[in-house]
Amino acid sequence: MRKVALLTENLGVKIGGKEILRNLNIELPERRILAVMGPSGSGKSTLLRAVNRLLDTVPSCEVSGRVVIHGVDAYSSDPYKVRRLTGMVFQVPNPFPNMSIYDNVAIGPKLNGLVKDRRELDDLVRWALERAMLWDEVRERLKDPPHKLSGGQQQRLCLARALALRPKLLLLDEPTANVDPINAAKIEEALRSLVETQEISIIFVTHTPHQAMRISDYVAFLYMGELVEFGLTQEIALNPKHELTRRFLKGEV
Amino acid sequence: MVDVREVKEKAFIVISSLLAILAVLPIFHIIFSVLYRGIPPILAAGMGFLTEVPPPPGGGIGGIGPSLVGTFMLALTSSLIGAPLSFASALFSVEFPDNPISKGVRTLSKALLQIPSILVGMLVYTLVVVPMGRFSMLAGSVALAIMMIPYVTTYVEEALESVPKTYKEAGYSLGFSRTQVVFKISVSIAKRGILTGLLMGFAKVTGETAPLLFTVGKQRQEISLDPLGYSDSISLLIFDFIQTPYANWHEVAWGAALVLTSIFLTIFLMSRSLTRRVVL
Amino acid sequence: MRIVRVMALIPSIRGSLLPRYDKGFFLSLLPFASIIFAIFLALACIVASVSQQSISKFGVRLLTESVWRPSEAGEEFVSYGLLAPLYGTLVTSVTAAAMALPLSLSTVYFMEELAPPKLRELFSTLIDLMAGLPTVLYGLWGVEVMIPFLRDNLMAPLHELLPWVPLFSCEPLSGASLLSAGMVLAIMIIPFMHSLIRDAYGSVPMTYREAILSLGANRYEYFKMMLSLIKPAIIASLLLGLGRASSETVAVALVVGNSFNVSPCIFSPGYTIPSLIANQFSESNFYPYMQSALYAGGLVLLILGVVFSTTGLIMMRKAREMYG
Numbered sequence: 006m007r008k009v010a011l012l013t014e015n016l017g018v019k020i021g022g023k024e025i026l027r028n029l030n031i032e033l034p035e036r037r038i039l040a041v042m043g044p045s046g047s048g049k050s051t052l053l054r055a056v057n058r059l060l061d062t063v064p065s066c067e068v069s070g071r072v073v074i075h076g077v078d079a080y081s082s083d084p085y086k087v088r089r090l091t092g093m094v095f096q097v098p099n100p101f102p103n104m105s106i107y108d109n110v111a112i113g114p115k116l117n118g119l120v121k122d123r124r125e126l127d128d129l130v131r132w133a134l135e136r137a138m139l140w141d142e143v144r145e146r147l148k149d150p151p152h153k154l155s156g157g158q159q160q161r162l163c164l165a166r167a168l169a170l171r172p173k174l175l176l177l178d179e180p181t182a183n184v185d186p187i188n189a190a191k192i193e194e195a196l197r198s199l200v201e202t203q204e205i206s207i208i209f210v211t212h213t214p215h216q217a218m219r220i221s222d223y224v225a226f227l228y229m230g231e232l233v234e235f236g237l238t239q240e241i242a243l244n245p246k247h248e249l250t251r252r253f254l255k256g257e258v
Numbered sequence: 259m260v261d262v263r264e265v266k267e268k269a270f271i272v273i274s275s276l277l278a279i280l281a282v283l284p285i286f287h288i289i290f291s292v293l294y295r296g297i298p299p300i301l302a303a304g305m306g307f308l309t310e311v312p313p314p315p316g317g318g319i320g321g322i323g324p325s326l327v328g329t330f331m332l333a334l335t336s337s338l339i340g341a342p343l344s345f346a347s348a349l350f351s352v353e354f355p356d357n358p359i360s361k362g363v364r365t366l367s368k369a370l371l372q373i374p375s376i377l378v379g380m381l382v383y384t385l386v387v388v389p390m391g392r393f394s395m396l397a398g399s400v401a402l403a404i405m406m407i408p409y410v411t412t413y414v415e416e417a418l419e420s421v422p423k424t425y426k427e428a429g430y431s432l433g434f435s436r437t438q439v440v441f442k443i444s445v446s447i448a449k450r451g452i453l454t455g456l457l458m459g460f461a462k463v464t465g466e467t468a469p470l471l472f473t474v475g476k477q478r479q480e481i482s483l484d485p486l487g488y489s490d491s492i493s494l495l496i497f498d499f500i501q502t503p504y505a506n507w508h509e510v511a512w513g514a515a516l517v518l519t520s521i522f523l524t525i526f527l528m529s530r531s532l533t534r535r536v537v538l
Numbered sequence: 539m540r541i542v543r544v545m546a547l548i549p550s551i552r553g554s555l556l557p558r559y560d561k562g563f564f565l566s567l568l569p570f571a572s573i574i575f576a577i578f579l580a581l582a583c584i585v586a587s588v589s590q591q592s593i594s595k596f597g598v599r600l601l602t603e604s605v606w607r608p609s610e611a612g613e614e615f616v617s618y619g620l621l622a623p624l625y626g627t628l629v630t631s632v633t634a635a636a637m638a639l640p641l642s643l644s645t646v647y648f649m650e651e652l653a654p655p656k657l658r659e660l661f662s663t664l665i666d667l668m669a670g671l672p673t674v675l676y677g678l679w680g681v682e683v684m685i686p687f688l689r690d691n692l693m694a695p696l697h698e699l700l701p702w703v704p705l706f707s708c709e710p711l712s713g714a715s716l717l718s719a720g721m722v723l724a725i726m727i728i729p730f731m732h733s734l735i736r737d738a739y740g741s742v743p744m745t746y747r748e749a750i751l752s753l754g755a756n757r758y759e760y761f762k763m764m765l766s767l768i769k770p771a772i773i774a775s776l777l778l779g780l781g782r783a784s785s786e787t788v789a790v791a792l793v794v795g796n797s798f799n800v801s802p803c804i805f806s807p808g809y810t811i812p813s814l815i816a817n818q819f820s821e822s823n824f825y826p827y828m829q830s831a832l833y834a835g836g837l838v839l840l841i842l843g844v845v846f847s848t849t850g851l852i853m854m855r856k857a858r859e860m861y862g
Contacts, residue, residue, distance in 0.1 A: 465672025
């Protein structure tokens with residue numbers, strides 16, 4: 006029996022009185038990839054931000070229900086602890102422009118006291134960059150500012166930055182939406198190998214059904230803030246229970 | 259480890275809140291002090307405080323009539339000089355944005371903001387006071403107009419720029435000329451912003467002291483409306499009186515400070531009701 | 539020749555929708571707009587020509603000596619050195635900027651991250667009020683209220699406690715001093731520095747804020763990282779704040795003590811260039827070289843201002859470019 010990486014119970018989100026997510030129940034086993042799909046405005050990004058409590062920063066936002074990450078009840082513990090358990094990669098590559106490539110990766114571990122000395126930090130940075138499939142491209146220029154990298158490399162740098170936190174759960178918000186196909190393929194490969202080799206689980210938001218089918222184990226389909234369908238990717242691909250899912254997979258919604 | 263971080267965070271929040279409050283504390287204390295020390299002399303002098311001339315050293319309160327009138331006259335005359343100039347420069351730089359001259363106007367009007375006000379006073383002294391052979395209200399208003407131009411120009415520029423292009427295009431499509439479009443459409447849509455700019459300029463010059471030090475002379479013995487004669491301002495009177503050893507002049511200075519603060523607050527609140535943005 | 543040049547600057551009407559008589563509009567605005575050029579030209583000419591006399595007489599001694607001896611008796615007795623006012627200008631403005639920075643940063647944090655909307659509104663009104671308040675009122679309050687309080691509650695105890703520290707080595711007399719001027723200036727430039735920093739802070743895109751938080755940063759660490767993202771703007775606010783502080787006149791003239799002193803002790807009275815001019819310019823006609831020396835002071839002030847504001851504006855542009 007695998008442990009549960011993420012559990013949501015009747016998760017609901019209201020922003021300014023408007024219901025963004027309603028009654029979400031998801032259970033993701035450890036070391037699995039969950040793809041969250043749905044048309045824009047269906048609440049995909051909000052779901053990610055509800056998990057790591059980034060929604061705390063949104064004024065007039067109410068979260069109801071429960072989110073449990075590796076046995077930690079997110080909303081009854083310290084938000085910073087929750088965010089340290091989860092790493093996040095965003096839609097547009099956003100490495101910190103004022104830090105070098107190395108420092109972008111090192112900042113998380115430094116902030117959270119994950120390493121004892123410089124050597125350990127070097128090792129962790131290298132490990133994270135390797136896992137993000139970026140090490141070979143940047144090993145010679147770790148001191149460069151990140152804007153010298155291509156957009157796709159920057160996104161992988163962001164992945165490394167998140168991984169250096171040694172998160173249990175990785176959240177990705179359309180990580181390949183602003184990236185060329187070659188870099189997108191590298192990121193997908195990196196994600197796949199992460200769950201196969203590391204103690205890590207992944208949730209990623211995508212708007213392309215093909216990507217979801219390619220790399221996910223589970224699929225959640227959101228529509229207007231509701232979980233229309235949730236289950237194993239293979240099953241849903243073959244036999245979507247819901248008309249909306251079927252149409253989305255065909256690219257009609 | 260976690261503890262240290264938490265302690266740091268808590269300390270940071272407490273300290274930054276305290277410092278934020280400390281940063282705005284002086285303005286409360288200044289207004290409080292002005293009320294506390296300004297009300298007694300005004301009560302003692304009654305309405306006469308606004309019309310009488312200042313007392314001799316050591317005797318009574320008198321009033322600040324000449325300085326009060328001087329302040330308004332200076333603000334008015336400097337606006338008469340400064341406002342059209344600012345308005346024209348703003349129109350120029352908004353209507354012909356790519357022209358090298360308007361780029362220069364823009365840069366220089368920003369640079370004018372940085373010029374020390376005391377230098378403006380010196381400049382007007384040499385340019386106006388010396389050739390005329392005497393201090394005058396006119397010299398003071400020229401100095402204040404120079405102070406006012408960059409503020410008003412910036413406000414008016416912003417107001418004119420905020421007019422959506424589509425209205426102007428609509429004007430052109432009706433066969434309006436450039437002048438008609440500017441005055442009938444842009445200016446009337448932006449009039450709120452333009453008015454605010456003028457008000458802010460007015461507020462700015464009512465409180466100025468340094469540009470007046472060597473320009474207006476210090477006419478405190480009678481109310482004078484002569485633009486070529488000596489004049490005075492409340493701020494100048496405060497500056498002079500508080501540096502004297504006479505207790506009654508100190509009281510007059512505080513009373514004058516209350517009058518100046520009231521004038522400033524009135525204009526401030528008026529412009530606040532028109533807009534929320536302030537150019538510093 | 540010159541006319542042709544000016545004509546070339548008139549916007550071309552070729553390929554534009556604008557009718558020909560725009561030229562009239564352009565030309566009728568031109569004289570008004572040119573006034574601003576005239577002001578600068580006049581300023582440059584007058585400052586240069588009037589200060590020239592004292593610069594050629596005293597040369598570098600203008601900046602290296604602090605003897606200020608107006609004399610009608612004869613040229614050999616005359617001496618004008620701006621060292622003390624220059625020193626005072628720098629010390630008071632650096633003190634002001636150094637004190638205003640943490641206060642400005644705190645108000646930025648307080649308003650952006652802690653205060654509920656109503657309180658934020660109140661704070662921004664207060665800060666605008668501070669920005670616009672007539673400067674003579676700061677001076678009046680400074681000399682009559684703040685100085686007596688500071689002298690009895692801060693300067694005197696510090697002097698008694700730590701007389702061997704050079705900064706506190708002299709006894710505070712009236713309380714009018716470099717420190718008092720620095721503090722009044724700090725209060726006066728807070729709104730200015732605050733709004734520069736707050737603009738930059740507000741312009742950091744949401745995605746960086748989320749990235750910082752997603753790394754598990756607490757509120758302190760978050761703010762620290764946000765500040766490192768807007769470092770150029772913070773430096774710019776310091777430089778522009780220094781520029782503001784160094785050119786302030788009447789408030790400083792009331793609280794600085796107005797005496798020629800180059801002392802490491804911040805409780806000693808001093809002079810700044812603007813306060814020197816404010817105090818001495820009106821009688822400068824009576825003494826040879828005095829007006830010229832004061833204009834040289836004005837020139838120094840202008841140069842300081844140009845240095846502070848151009849470097850500040852360059853940093854500001856850098857800050858703006860960072861996030862488009």
